Amino acid sequence: MVRTVEGAVPWGLVGVMAGTAVLSHGLRPLAGYRAVEMGASAFEIGLLASAFAFGALVLALPGGRLIDRIGPGPVIILACVLLPASVTAAALAVSLPVLIVSASAFGIGQILAVVALQSAVARDRTPSQLDTVFGWLTAGTSVGQVLGPLLALALPGLVSTGATATGLLILLGVSAAVGSGGVIVGVRLRTAVPHVREARGRGSARILRIPGMPVAFVASGVVLACLDLLAVFLPLWAAENGVSRSAAGVLLATRGAVSLVSRLGLAALARRISRRTLIVGSTGAGAGAFALLPALDFWGAAVAMVVIGFGFGLVQPLTLTWVASVVAPASRGAALGLRMMSNRLVQVVLPLGIGVLSTPLAFLGSSSSRSLILSAVALGVSAVASASAPWDIDGPDDREPQTDDTVQNI
Secondary structure (H helix, E strand, C coil), X not given: CCECCCCECCHHHHHHHHHHHHHHHHHHHHHHHHHHHCCCCHHHHHHHHHHHHHHHXXXXXXXXXXXXXXXXXXXXXHHHHHHHHHHHHHHHCCCHHHHHHHHHHHHHHHHHHHHHHHHHHCCCCCHHHHHHHHHHHHHHHHHHHHHHHHHHHHCHHHCCCCHHHHHHHHHXXXXXXXXXXXXXXXXXXXXXXXXXXXXXXXXXXXHHCCCCHHHHHHHHHHHHHHHHHHHHHHHHHHHHCCCCHHHHHHHHHHHHHHHHHHHHCHHHHHHHCCHHHHHHHHHHHHHHHHHHHHHCCHHHHHHHHHHHHHHHHHHXXXXXXXXXXXXXXXXXXXXHHHHHHHHHHHHHHHHHXXXXXXXXXXXXXXXXXXXXXXXHHHHHHHHHHHHHCCCCCCCCCCCCXXXXXXXXXX
């Protein structure tokens, strides 16, 4: 067990989150390659991509409510049985429909795991403690974002034939480790910290009526959607500016690595700078970096990736703290599930909106330039909304921490 200023790091929960992220960021591209090998059309590949998000849209909120009722332990166990089963089904799939069903099952397992893990670390913690545990939990996600593509794509790419099959085989091993480790963590959480039914939690409408809550959801979703757009349009920007594919990959990897560093240092930053300032400043700085990117060369883009990576790495755990701090413990699972669902909605709606607005704005330059500039506008609007949102988590913690030592040691 490693102690931080605010308490112990729940290494078991962080490890399961990192493993889940490895599977997610490894299986998604591998499933795409497998679909191409099956002769899938562009529409069918799009359907496959949508299947991964289906679980979040449909089950994030019910899953959160289930966690509020029975506790996170049983849900972590369920998710960590479903994850390796779905990876196995994807590896053995011989037809596109089976692959799509496997992707949907994986998406359900992933969303249940993520919301349950977030709920587990949020148990009876003060805002400053939430900064620490959410910083570590999202750092685990960052590790998975880096390792997933390396294990599933880069390493198998060293073999001359059968790279997709090799990648799936590697993910099968990872999924077995994540599944067994997650079940152990879930059992320990369930038996050592029995869930006590609390007062009935808030409904979705009441959660959304909490001052500042919709802004917290939008701030999180806009950042994630803009990261999706960056992953799509940075390679186009690179091609337009004579930057090689490998150099574009280095830029994206830089962004991910800097996000990991910022999340590890979140608790220290939040003790010195208000959470509102961190969210507004990070989102605003990201908006500036997006707006300038079309005019930058490689080295300028590298600086922009550092700015985006550091700032956006802070926004996700800080909005988790925001959401978890303004609801009662009995409603935290539902609130975190609602946040996850809203993230997915924004990730669908914002790119579509930018695509529609991009066409009449041809005077702004290429398609990548227009999309990056419109992303900057969305980030700027989010920063302004966050600056004016009513919230009360920047003051000193006014209650004694009730953090469960068992959760800290899991």
